[in-house]
Amino acid sequence: MVRKRLAKDIGPVFLSKLTPATLLPHALDEHDPLAAARADLFRQAQAACALGSPFVRDVLVAAARQLPRAPLLSMRLAIWQGDRASAAMALRVNGALHALARSGEVASLSALYAARSGDTDRAIADAFEAADATLAQFVDGPTQTNEVARSAALHAGLMLAAERFGHPLELLEIGSSAGLNLNLARYAYCLGGTSAGDPASTVRIAPHWHGPAPRRHPLRIASATGVDLTPLDVADPECCERLLAFVWADRDDRMVQLQAAIRLARLHPPRVERGDAADWLDAQLSRPQSAGITRAVIHSMVRQYLDAATRARIARAFAQAGARADERHPLVHLFYEWDEGRRKVELVLTTWPHGETRLLAHPDPYGDRVSWIG
Numbered sequence: 001m002v003r004k005r006l007a008k009d010i011g012p013v014f015l016s017k018l019t020p021a022t023l024l025p026h027a028l029d030e031h032d033p034l035a036a037a038r039a040d041l042f043r044q045a046q047a048a049c050a051l052g053s054p055f056v057r058d059v060l061v062a063a064a065r066q067l068p069r070a071p072l073l074s075m076r077l078a079i080w081q082g083d084r085a086s087a088a089m090a091l092r093v094n095g096a097l098h099a100l101a102r103s104g105e106v107a108s109l110s111a112l113y114a115a116r117s118g119d120t121d122r123a124i125a126d127a128f129e130a131a132d133a134t135l136a137q138f139v140d141g142p143t144q145t146n147e148v149a150r151s152a153a154l155h156a157g158l159m160l161a162a163e164r165f166g167h168p169l170e171l172l173e174i175g176s177s178a179g180l181n182l183n184l185a186r187y188a189y190c191l192g193g194t195s196a197g198d199p200a201s202t203v204r205i206a207p208h209w210h211g212p213a214p215r216r217h218p219l220r221i222a223s224a225t226g227v228d229l230t231p232l233d234v235a236d237p238e239c240c241e242r243l244l245a246f247v248w249a250d251r252d253d254r255m256v257q258l259q260a261a262i263r264l265a266r267l268h269p270p271r272v273e274r275g276d277a278a279d280w281l282d283a284q285l286s287r288p289q290s291a292g293i294t295r296a297v298i299h300s301m302v303r304q305y306l307d308a309a310t311r312a313r314i315a316r317a318f319a320q321a322g323a324r325a326d327e328r329h330p331l332v333h334l335f336y337e338w339d340e341g342r343r344k345v346e347l348v349l350t351t352w353p354h355g356e357t358r359l360l361a362h363p364d365p366y367g368d369r370v371s372w373i374g
């Protein structure tokens, strides 16, 4: 019964890794009002560990255990109506604790994060008792990573599109966050032995690459614009703090890469408008398109936040714009998203005219690894 309910809560992929000894005692209690929230934190803890972040695992497991010490935060998590995994509730808790640790407000928490070891339960309990309201407020906001490592797979996919049509790209991104991936042509890449992007860039991205190396094709970016419900401004230190808080605390490499991308974005500010993805895309795809420019819509780790109606509107906008596309006015849709079952991340490219769709790769959620099919 409990395993059946957990299967529903945490998904079949991770259930297979659970044994009675690894289950949280609380998650086994049918009557615990926080059971679902704890199972979610635990699922994310397992995922973080599998992705090479044992410190984040420890923090999330301690958070699950200490949750009753933060009544406001607990209430937010307990009454959450939507799909917790899609809304990344556990990642919001992780971001909230990281932000608090970086602020220095709770000494034992900051010390734990600085050392990445110690009495995790004690420090998390201190944080919950001292800063419940701050943490609860943080998780009310959306998950706002802006992971530039995802640019590697996106850049590789766009090289194929650029090679296919031979035109400069009009880049349109939905769910841009701070817009760091709109600067993707300004980064240097090593894609399984293929060098791409700007070799002189201060942002250097070299994911573990499996499968054949993609063919190099220079990208020419005619324009790059994005949209987000809550755009983050790289010129605003508070926005940057929020971005940094969403990086897993034991991933110094990602922290350094993000800081380099922020510095570059201050020199070349990405254009990110405030708005809803479906409204914005509808308007963008309805605008006249110059001949000899490929219109390329990209998005990464956004689809899970869009409701069914928004997804349907976006699909309709693509179908209509695709029907108008021709060789002089091509349309490209490249996405880096979880598949429907949240089992694998996919990089998928569709090109119009003709509406041909290809699965290009399975990257991991944060861009550390790319299994390229090409």
Ligand SMILES: C[S@@+](CC[C@H](N)C(=O)[O-])C[C@H]1O[C@@H](n2cnc3c(N)ncnc32)[C@H](O)[C@@H]1O
Pocket: 142, 143, 144, 145, 146, 147, 148, 150, 174, 175, 176, 177, 178, 181, 227, 228, 229, 230, 275, 276, 277, 278, 299, 300, 301, 302, 305, 306, 310
């Ligand atoms: C997990 S972040 C990913 C950001 C970026 N694409 C990346 O890969 O780093 C998801 C972003 O989608 C935005 N978002 C969620 N729903 C949206 C919507 N309906 N319209 C526009 N942006 C949305 C959020 O505000 C957030 O910045």
